[in-house]
Amino acid sequence: MAEQRRYRPLASTRQLEKTMTRYYALTRYHRLWGRPLRRPLAWVTSGAPVELLLAFNIHPVYPENYGAICGTRKVSAKLCKVAEAAGYSQDLCSYARSHIGSIMRPDLAPMGGLPRPDLLVACNNICGTVLKWYEALARIFNVPLLVLDTPYLPGEVTGHAVGYVHEQLKEMAADLEKITGRRFDARGLEKRLLLSKETISLWREIREFCRAEPSPLNAPDLFIHMAPIVVLRGTKQSLKYYRQLRDEVKHRVDQGLGAVENEKIRLVWDNIAIWYRLFAFFKDFSQRGACFVTDTYSGGWAVELSPGDPLESLASTYTEIFLNRSLEFRARQMIDLIKDFNAHGFVMHSNRSCKPYSLVQEVIRRQVMRETGVPGLMVEADMADSRVFANEPVKNRVQAFIETLEA
Amino acid sequence: MLQQVKNKNLNDSIGEEKLELLLEEASLNGSRRRERYPDSRFFGYFCSYWPEEIVLAAGYEPLRLFPAPIQAVPASLPAYCCSLARGCLSRAEKGDYADLAGTGFAHTCDTMQCLGGIWQAVAGHVDNTLQCVPPVLLEAPGARRYYLTELQNLLSKIGRLTGREPGKIDLIRALDLCRQIRRQAAELDKMRPYLPSPLVPALLRAGQVMPGTEFSAALERVIPVLKERMAEPGDRCRVLVTGAVLENDSLFKMVEDLGGRVVADDMCTGYRHYYDQLSQPDTPDPLEAIVQRAANMPPCPCRSRGHDYRINYLEQLALEKNAAGAVLVIRKYCEPHAWDAVPAAEQLRKSGIRTMVLELEGADVGGQERTRLQAFLESI
Numbered sequence: 051m052a053e054q055r056r057y058r059p060l061a062s063t064r065q066l067e068k069t070m071t072r073y074y075a076l077t078r079y080h081r082l083w084g085r086p087l088r089r090p091l092a093w094v095t096s097g098a099p100v101e102l103l104l105a106f107n108i109h110p111v112y113p114e115n116y117g118a119i120c121g122t123r124k125v126s127a128k129l130c131k132v133a134e135a136a137g138y139s140q141d142l143c144s145y146a147r148s149h150i151g152s153i154m155r156p157d158l159a160p161m162g163g164l165p166r167p168d169l170l171v172a173c174n175n176i177c178g179t180v181l182k183w184y185e186a187l188a189r190i191f192n193v194p195l196l197v198l199d200t201p202y203l204p205g206e207v208t209g210h211a212v213g214y215v216h217e218q219l220k221e222m223a224a225d226l227e228k229i230t231g232r233r234f235d236a237r238g239l240e241k242r243l244l245l246s247k248e249t250i251s252l253w254r255e256i257r258e259f260c261r262a263e264p265s266p267l268n269a270p271d272l273f274i275h276m277a278p279i280v281v282l283r284g285t286k287q288s289l290k291y292y293r294q295l296r297d298e299v300k301h302r303v304d305q306g307l308g309a310v311e312n313e314k315i316r317l318v319w320d321n322i323a324i325w326y327r328l329f330a331f332f333k334d335f336s337q338r339g340a341c342f343v344t345d346t347y348s349g350g351w352a353v354e355l356s357p358g359d360p361l362e363s364l365a366s367t368y369t370e371i372f373l374n375r376s377l378e379f380r381a382r383q384m385i386d387l388i389k390d391f392n393a394h395g396f397v398m399h400s401n402r403s404c405k406p407y408s409l410v411q412e413v414i415r416r417q418v419m420r421e422t423g424v425p426g427l428m429v430e431a432d433m434a435d436s437r438v439f440a441n442e443p444v445k446n447r448v449q450a451f452i453e454t455l456e457a
Numbered sequence: 458m459l460q461q462v463k464n465k466n467l468n469d470s471i472g473e474e475k476l477e478l479l480l481e482e483a484s485l486n487g488s489r490r491r492e493r494y495p496d497s498r499f500f501g502y503f504c505s506y507w508p509e510e511i512v513l514a515a516g517y518e519p520l521r522l523f524p525a526p527i528q529a530v531p532a533s534l535p536a537y538c539c540s541l542a543r544g545c546l547s548r549a550e551k552g553d554y555a556d557l558a559g560t561g562f563a564h565t566c567d568t569m570q571c572l573g574g575i576w577q578a579v580a581g582h583v584d585n586t587l588q589c590v591p592p593v594l595l596e597a598p599g600a601r602r603y604y605l606t607e608l609q610n611l612l613s614k615i616g617r618l619t620g621r622e623p624g625k626i627d628l629i630r631a632l633d634l635c636r637q638i639r640r641q642a643a644e645l646d647k648m649r650p651y652l653p654s655p656l657v658p659a660l661l662r663a664g665q666v667m668p669g670t671e672f673s674a675a676l677e678r679v680i681p682v683l684k685e686r687m688a689e690p691g692d693r694c695r696v697l698v699t700g701a702v703l704e705n706d707s708l709f710k711m712v713e714d715l716g717g718r719v720v721a722d723d724m725c726t727g728y729r730h731y732y733d734q735l736s737q738p739d740t741p742d743p744l745e746a747i748v749q750r751a752a753n754m755p756p757c758p759c760r761s762r763g764h765d766y767r768i769n770y771l772e773q774l775a776l777e778k779n780a781a782g783a784v785l786v787i788r789k790y791c792e793p794h795a796w797d798a799v800p801a802a803e804q805l806r807k808s809g810i811r812t813m814v815l816e817l818e819g820a821d822v823g824g825q826e827r828t829r830l831q832a833f834l835e836s837i
Binding site: 136137139141143174178179181185188195197199201202205210213214217218221376378402405411412413417 | 538567588592593607759
């Protein structure tokens with residue numbers, strides 16, 4: 051007999067697929083339209099100030115998103131091995147390894163790999179790895195590399211840090227003028243920021259709906275439906291998509307429909323998804339009525355833009371990204387999520403590939419448990435490289451954790 | 458004449474004594490600082506970008522923190538982080554650093570960024586853990602101005618620990634001492650090809666774990682003695698070593714034992730720590746001088762002066778020192794060095810320099826490394 055489904059699929063998923071397929075089709079055939087339309091293709095990090103690039107008519111492509119695709123399609127391990135054979139250590143980020151592997155062996159890679167970039171844009175607000183990763187890419191492709199250095203914030207955001215980033219953004223705009231042959235269009239940037247702002251506002255609204263009991267969304271929904279806000283941030287397509295998603299999620303809340311049937315346990319997720327086990331992993335929870343009502347990862351794209359003139363706004367927004375903040379900030383964020391979403395516990399993915407996210411988690415876990423009184427589980431894995439995932443020990447720990455919550 | 462000979466013998470014997478002292482300090486790595494320097498108050502740090510001048514200006518002695526030889530595994534850190542972070546944190550948790558006036562974290566890699574927060578939260582150093590975030594892009598627009606403000610803030614923070622913010626005169630004195638030490642270190646670095654491989658790294662490390670004035674005074678006596686001991690390396694295989702932190706000289710000793718000679722080093726704990734291109738900075742402002750030096754140092758992989766700058770620097774260093782081989786040391790889980798190892802090895806090999814990438818759990822080398830190093834040196 052077939053296993054009973056405990057999980058409610060979203061109708062918007064079809065529109066999501068259409069939106070993403072169109073984006074990747076455009077990306078794939080960039081060689082046909084990019085040059086005639088004078089729209090260079092840039093590979094950018096997920097925390098880069100993409101609105102500035104869009105203002106220059108640049109088509110942004112996200113190797114990190116591609117890394118997640120490789121993970122979901124379960125080809126990362128194969129691609130990582132290719133990079134490892136070329137000397138890249140197995141201890142390096144698996145997004146980076148699988149991406150470099152896809153450049154070396156496009157025949158093994160989804161969509162035959164990403165199309166060659168005209169330029170590279172990296173911002174180190176998410177980790178130090180991106181700087182090294184993009185340096186490697188710059189050597190491979192011999193194309194311009196623009197780096198935005200957003201100083202780590204051990205405490206509150208400081209004026210001199212934002213001022214430094216602002217200075218660099220001005221230079222980046224001047225560099226982009228030279229690269230694209232277009233003048234910096236401040237009004238164009240404002241328009242892009244407005245689109246981002248509206249999209250962020252919708253994404254926030256969607257996430258806020260998950261305070262409802264039962265929650266209309268579960269973590270896999272958040273991870274899958276965050277794709278447009280990552281790769282299409284600052285565009286009309288993403289705005290259109292999130293309007294539709296918002297309406298569907300609102301409808302679920304109005305109707306009292308939960309993502310997980312008979313929601314009994316509400317949880318918070320911390321860290322990037324385990325892409326190659328996305329549904330299998332969360333199924334162990336949803337089958338027991340446990341729903342991940344919010345998370346820290348996809349919430350990274352729900353932070354409102356800072357006020358100020360466009361470049362100033364970009365400077366502080368992109369410096370204040372949560373991964374660029376202190377352990378204390380991160381702990382406070384987790385505590386707030388647990389309280390705001392009335393969560394009974396939380397699960398942390400100790401992600402071997404993402405040190406800035408993961409190394410502080412154990413201290414945060416203890417602090418959050420102390421301050422909220424809810425239990426937290428640590429699961430060691432990797433976001434894309436399935437070779438380090440030990441299914442049985444993880445399953446046992448998950449079961450024991452859920453039993454604790456059920457008791 | 459007799460008096461001259463007597464003086465020389467006396468100087469030699471003092472020099473020998475001081476050499477022994479420095480080697481002892483290097484082997485202790487600051488572990489017996491309390492009994493050896495009871496009048497000094499030490500301030501811990503991890504990274505060569507940490508502005509030692511500010512620590513000295515505040516009246517403290519900078520102490521580079523190294524992990525214990527026997528590693529414990531602190532519960533606060535996962536197993537997949539480097540033994541430097543794990544080893545130092547476990548020492549902090551045990552109370553080994555309770556006597557320190559404070560600990561300074563200069564932002565470098567993701568691991569150190571995290572360790573700074575954990576240190577405050579776990580190791581009981583809430584108020585005296587100071588963080589300083591130098592720019593990653595040392596030549597970016599606004600970088601110098603930003604770093605200057607960061608240093609001014611650090612000065613205020615350290616002032617809150619001592620009860621008095623160090624003034625300009627304190628800073629100038631500290632700078633003078635650092636410059637003197639850096640000049641001496643440069644002299645040692647020049648002598649390196651003519652001295653046994655482990656000697657210079659040990660002396661350079663001693664300077665990071667003992668009071669600066671004592672170190673400089675001892676070196677003043679030691680350098681003439683070493684000059685007399687200098688000998689042509691003969692047919693020893695000339696090697697460059699680059700990497701992050703090495704808390705002992707085990708690797709250098711092995712290179713020497715196997716017939717090699719380390720003629721150049723680009724270790725965080727080696728000459729890179731002391732590098733000072735400007736004998737006289739072109740600014741009267743001491744903080745500006747610190748900024749200038751940081752911008753001119755050979756960058757570690759966590760900083761950037763253009764994506765090929767460091768790789769070109771390593772190649773040039775190897776060629777200048779006439780190195781026939783290069784050992785790229787990666788501490789397990791150290792991502793920045795692991796990243797750079799790929800292009801560095803490629804470029805060095807293209808320049809005709811035999812290159813090996815050596816991954817180590819800590820600083821100790823054992824049988825496996827011996828076999829690899831032997832084969833490597835024999836192949837040159």
